[in-house]
Amino acid sequence: MIGYLSIAVLELIVFLSCFELVAKYRCWQEIKQGNLAASIATGGKIFGISNVIRYAAVHTPIYEFMIWSLVGAVLLFAAYILFEFLTPVFRIDEEIANGNVAVGFIAMSVSVSVSFLIGACIG
Numbered sequence: 001m002i003g004y005l006s007i008a009v010l011e012l013i014v015f016l017s018c019f020e021l022v023a024k025y026r027c028w029q030e031i032k033q034g035n036l037a038a039s040i041a042t043g044g045k046i047f048g049i050s051n052v053i054r055y056a057a058v059h060t061p062i063y064e065f066m067i068w069s070l071v072g073a074v075l076l077f078a079a080y081i082l083f084e085f086l087t088p089v090f091r092i093d094e095e096i097a098n099g100n101v102a103v104g105f106i107a108m109s110v111s112v113s114v115s116f117l118i119g120a121c122i123g
């Protein structure tokens with residue numbers, strides 16, 4: 001069980017770092033400054049990755065767990081990239097950096113929804 005937990009925590013840290021690198025704003029810096037939109041969006045990413053990992057944990061051998069949690073997290077990351085770069089009306093990251101709570105909530109909703117879809121496919 002410790003192996004699963006350490007892999008899950010490591011994966012969570014790695015993918016949050018990837019989200020941080022891709023975003024045009026610094027998530028934790030914005031949260032520290034009280035940006036509710038950044039907090040909501042980041043919370044959605046944390047929940048999304050954790051949810052994918054939860055679904056991947058159904059696979060008993062640890063190597064299968066590692067593969068499926070990695071595949072799921074990569075798919076969630078790809079969905080974030082598509083959501084950010086294919087939204088024609090406005091720039092998601094800019095709106096979140098400016099504190100637009102509505103956009104932060106939509107970003108959270110996308111992360112959570114996609115994580116359930118990915119989980120249903122890998123679980």
